[in-house]
Amino acid sequence: MIDKTIAIYTIVDDLLKAIGHQEDPRRFMTDAEVATTAIVAALFFCGNLEKAKCCLYQTRLMPRMLSKSRLCRRLHQISELMFNLFHQLGMVFKDANTEMQYVLDSFPVAVCDNIRISRCKIVQGEEFRGYISSKRRYFYGVRVYVLATVDGIPVEIVFLPGRLHDVNVLHEMPFNLPSSSEIFSDSAYTDYTIEDAMKDGDCIALRPVRKCNSKRADKPWVHYLKNYYRKKIETLFSEITELFPKHIHAVTIEGFIIKVSFFIYAFALQKAFL
Numbered sequence: 001m002i003d004k005t006i007a008i009y010t011i012v013d014d015l016l017k018a019i020g021h022q023e024d025p026r027r028f029m030t031d032a033e034v035a036t037t038a039i040v041a042a043l044f045f046c047g048n049l050e051k052a053k054c055c056l057y058q059t060r061l062m063p064r065m066l067s068k069s070r071l072c073r074r075l076h077q078i079s080e081l082m083f084n085l086f087h088q089l090g091m092v093f094k095d096a097n098t099e100m101q102y103v104l105d106s107f108p109v110a111v112c113d114n115i116r117i118s119r120c121k122i123v124q125g126e127e128f129r130g131y132i133s134s135k136r137r138y139f140y141g142v143r144v145y146v147l148a149t150v151d152g153i154p155v156e157i158v159f160l161p162g163r164l165h166d167v168n169v170l171h172e173m174p175f176n177l178p179s180s181s182e183i184f185s186d187s188a189y190t191d192y193t194i195e196d197a198m199k200d201g202d203c204i205a206l207r208p209v210r211k212c213n214s215k216r217a218d219k220p221w222v223h224y225l226k227n228y229y230r231k232k233i234e235t236l237f238s239e240i241t242e243l244f245p246k247h248i249h250a251v252t253i254e255g256f257i258i259k260v261s262f263f264i265y266a267f268a269l270q271k272a273f274l
Contacts, residue, residue, distance in 0.1 A: 001044060001055075002059060002061065004043070004270075004274050005036065005040050005056070005061055006061070007273060007274060008036050008039050008040065008043075008269060008274075009032060009033070009036040009061075011269060011273060012032045012035050012036055012039070012085065013030075013032040015085050015088055015089065016031060016032055016081075016085070018088070019084070019085070019088060021081070028064050028066060029062070029064055029065070029066050029071075029074070031074075031078050031081065033062050033064075034066075034071065034074045034075060034078060035078060035082055035085075036062075037049070037052050037053065037056060037062065037065075037071065038052075038075055038262045039262060039265055039266045039269065040052045040055070040056065040266075041262070042243060042259075042262045042263045042265070042266040043243065043266040043267075043269075043270060046243065046244065046245035047243075047244070047245055047248065047249075047259055047262070047263065048245070049068060049071060049072070050068055053065055053066075053068065053071065072255070075258060076254065076255070076258065079254070079258050079261070082261070082262075082265065083261070086157070086261075086264075086265055086268070087156075087176075089268065089269075090154075090155035090156055091176075093149060093153050093155050093268075093272065094149075094155055094176075094177060094178060095178075097149045097151075099149075099150065100177070100178055100180055100181040100182065101149070101150045101181070101182045101184070101229065102147055102148065102149055102150070102155070102177065102181060102182065102183045102184070103147070103148050103149075103150060103183070103184050103185070103229055103230060103232060103233040103236075104145070104146070104147050104169075104173075104183050104184070104185040104189060104233075105145075105146065105185060105186065105230070105233045105234075105237070106143045106144060106145040106146065106166060106169070107143070107144055107146070107237040107240075107241065108130055108132055108139045108141060108142075108143055108144075108162060109141050109142055109143075109144055109244075109248070109260055110139040110140055110141040111123055111128070111140060111141040111142070111248075111250075111253075111256060112140055112141075114137075114138060114139070114140060117129070117140045120140065122250060122251070122252065122253050122256055123140075123141070123142075123161075123253050125161075126163060127161040127162075127163045127164070128140055128141060128142065128161045128162050128163060129162060129163055130143060130161075130162025130163050139162060140162065141162050142159050142160065142161060142162055142256075142257070142260075143159070143160050143161070143162050143164070143166075144157060144158075144159055144260060144264070145157065145158040145159075145160065145166075145169040145172075145173060146233070146236070146237075146264070147173060147175070147183070148233060148236055150229055150232055151271075152232065152233075152235065152236040152239070152271060153268055153271050153272055154236070154264055154267070154268050156173055156174065156175070156176070157261070157264055158172050158173045159257050159260075160172065165188070166186075166188035166189055167188065167189055167190070167191050169189075170189060170191055170194045170206075171194075175198065175202070175204060177202070177204055179202065179203040179204070180203055180204075180205075181204050181205070182204075182205045182207055183204065183205065183206050183207060184207050184208075184226050184229040184230050185206070185207070185208045185209070185230060186208060186209050186230055187208055187209045187210065187211050187214075188208075189206070189208045190208045190210070190211070190214070192215075192216070194206065195208075207226055208226075209223065209226045209227060209230060210223065239267065239271075240263060240264060240267050243263050243266065243267060244263060248260065
């Protein structure tokens with residue numbers, strides 16, 4: 001664990017230096033140390049910041065540790081910075097992905113059990129009530145849309161309310177990919193207009209699995225290839241959610257999304273470097 005923690009800090013610190021990040025030298029903990037604490041909490045302690053704090057302090061890896069409340073405030077302050085770092089890291093993964101093949105799918109993250117929806121204070125409204133067709137049950141929370149390489153490394157993420165249809169993410173995700181890239185997905189991401197726009201404008205091929213009554217039916221070998229790549233992302237989601245605790249504790253929706261984001265950041269670093 002100590003070796004991995006040092007590696008995480010080195011990677012985060014180098015990325016911050018690479019983008020020219022500057023911070024107040026009077027700060028008790030640097031942004032790299034704060035981010036490393038959150039990633040270690042997600043990777044080894046199911047997101048428990050208090051346990052990560054104690055471990056890093058007792059091992060003297062970070063002798064100047066903030067209190068939990070100050071650490072949470074700093075995490076909110078650097079949330080946009082960490083998203084930019086993840087974007088930079090994603091660009092590195094995209095350059096290394098010589099196959100230029102990606103997979104797009106989503107997984108639900110509930111903010112509370114269905115029986116507690118009426119008392120939920122993190123989010124409110126029917127837009128967060130989604131449906132999981134594979135499990136034939138409803139959930140109350142957000143959907144995390146992940147664009148990943150076929151090797152299972154996330155490169156782009158988007159959060160949307162649980163009720164929105166999957167096709168809406170095609171308008172939200174940047175798809176900052178090299179030309180001639182291919183994106184495999186299930187049939188829920190079918191939108192012929194966006195497919196044609198991505199192909200003509202960015203030379204990116206969106207390849208959703210076609211329904212039996214589709215106007216653009218696939219040949220059998222193409223259908224098999226799409227299903228082969230699409231199913232790989234299910235393993236990715238299982239590995240990410242294994243890091244989750246039974247219940248993700250948060251007070252606001254912003255804090256909830258930050259915690260889930262750090263789980264994905266931690267998984268990406270572990271998958272690629274650790």
